[in-house]
Structures are given as structure tokens and as C-alpha cells.
Amino acid sequence: MDFNGSDTLPGPRTEDHLPHTAQAAVKIVIVGGFGVGKTTMVGSVSEIRPLTTEETMTQAGVGVDDDYGSETKTATTVAMDFGRIGITDQLVLYLFGTPGQERFWFLWNGLFEGALGAVVLVDTRRLEVSFDVMGRLEERGVPFIVAVNSFPDGPRYPLDDLRTALDLTADIPIVECDVRRRASSKEVLMTLMGFLHSLAVSGALT
């Protein structure tokens, strides 16, 4: 892109500037299969217009780091949508909507380890899409809750049945939501924070 045309340079709107006192950020990851509503959820609670960060990778072997543009390599771009919520003058919360595929996790190594916790967004029409990602969160010890995004044509199950099908322990919250609504998405995040708080109180996070 052209970085020289100062008139056209992109950037945050004035009202989207963080205060200079912002000292640190925390992040929450929203993970789920394609089309389950991750981006919608990010957008419904974010205080800034949701943005997209990308990573580009190649499938070439080792030692080729300098032939960008070569036709012998296959470049793949993976995108992740995110939003932001100001918590205090010092603290900022970022929300990342993250695809569930394994290769994506590899690419964004560190994304989950550093996150406060995760929301696994599931679609009752394709429940099994979320199985692997839950297992990976468990393996890594990343605390998560499950949010069932309600689609009009999706089957509705009692939450207890879903808990059984997802093999979730009794302490992991599972909530229904409509991520198009800010209040509903906010409730999901509050549920996650309440869960994290209970873990902190019980000492499980230390």
C-alpha cells in the first residue's frame, strides 16, 4: 500500500483514540467454527469499528525467508477480527474472534496462553465443529465457557443435554445467547468473567 499519501492514511477516528494513560491490555478470545457468529459478537460489543488483522504464511520449506513474491510458494492469508472495550483509563480489553482450525492456532501461538479466557461459541446445527477446540483449551489449561448462539433454524436442546453431549464439567458455564444483541453478548462476557473470578477465588488460576 502507499504510505506516502498522508491525506489517505488510515487510522483510528479521533474518538477511538485510547487515552495516553492506557498502560496495559488484556484479551479474551472468542472461538468457534465458520459462520457461528464470532465476528457478529465482536462487533456487537466493541467500542470501535471491528478491525481485521492478518497473518500471511507460506507452505514452503525451511530457509526461504527472502523470496517474497516467488511463484514457487503458496501464500495463504488467515484473518482474525477483533474489537476493543475501554475498561479504565489504564486498562483496555481486546476481543479476538478466532477460527477453530489447528493451523490457525499454530500461526497465532501465544494468543490463547495470554488470554484471560475464552468463549467457545457453538451452533447446535454443527455441534461437533467445536469439539476439537474445546479439547485444545482443556489441554492448555485455558479457562472457557460455552455460549450457544441461537439460530432460528437450529435445534434447541436443554442445556443439561448439551452439557452431556459436550462432556463439560458441572462448573463450566453454558449459556444461550443471541450475539447480534449487545446486551446478550455482554452477558456472555460477564458470564466468562464471573467464571474466571470464581476460579481465582478458589485458587485454581494461581
Next chain:
Amino acid sequence: MTGPRRRRRQPQHQPPPPEPPFPPPPAEPTEGPPAAGALASGDGTPGEGGPADGRPGNPERLYTIAGAADGARAELDLVTLIVARSAAPPSASPEGAAVLRLCGAPLSVAELSAYLSLPFSAMTVLITELITAELVQARAPIVRRALPDRSLLEAVMHGLQRL
């Protein structure tokens, strides 16, 4: 309900160590094949896209902006906040000048990546150069393992409550 059922997994024994606090020690010369290979090989943690997925070779991050020749970078998180320390010197690259212009107020690496349409890894190379040149300051994120107490969680809850 019918359909597939999941079986929960257990935490693996050795969680990856917490990321080192920023700033890291100065870059050291690397040995052997430099840059992309070393960076992309990761820490070998299972499930990180290793050979278990059945495909030979891992995807490699792609350099799009020339950084340090040895591929060394600062430990930058997606949500590390970057703040300009000075205006862009005449010697700054157009990309570097764009970062400095955007970082008059704190901005995360992810946001810089988004606004400048640069891949995250290219962004970290660029920011590493600016840190080395002392043109920007990086404010490290608070990561879960470093949580000192419940006050942070409570602050986030109060912040969300106000939404």
C-alpha cells in the same frame, strides 16, 4: 439428543512457559538457518501444527518487510500497546513513519496491523526496528498467568457492566 458426543481432555503436564516480559534482551546472533525456519518451528508443543497433522512441513510466516537479518524480534503480543516517543525522523521508512503517526496515542499491535494492512509478523518486524531505534515504547499486556489477584478481573467486570 442424538449425534456426536465429545470427550473432555486433561490438561497437559507442561504448559508452555509464560511469555517473557518486555523488553527482551538484545537480539543475539542466531546459529544455523536463520529467520523464518527458526521462528516458525515454535517450541515443538504437540498440537501446534506439527507432523501430527499428517502434512509434511509447517506453514511458515512470511516476511514482507525486511527486518533484522537474523530474524530476531521483540516479544510483541497482539495487544502490546505501542506509543510513539518522538516524531518520525527524516530517515524513517514510510511504514515506520506511518506507525509513528498512528501511535501518538497508544495503539495495539493488532490495530496497527489492521490500519496499515500489514500482516502481524511483518508488523512485529517493523515495530522491533522502531523499538531498537528508541522511536516507540511498548507496553506489555497483562497475561493470564501473571494475574496477581482478583482486582484485575473485577475491574474488567465493572468495565463491561458499563457497556
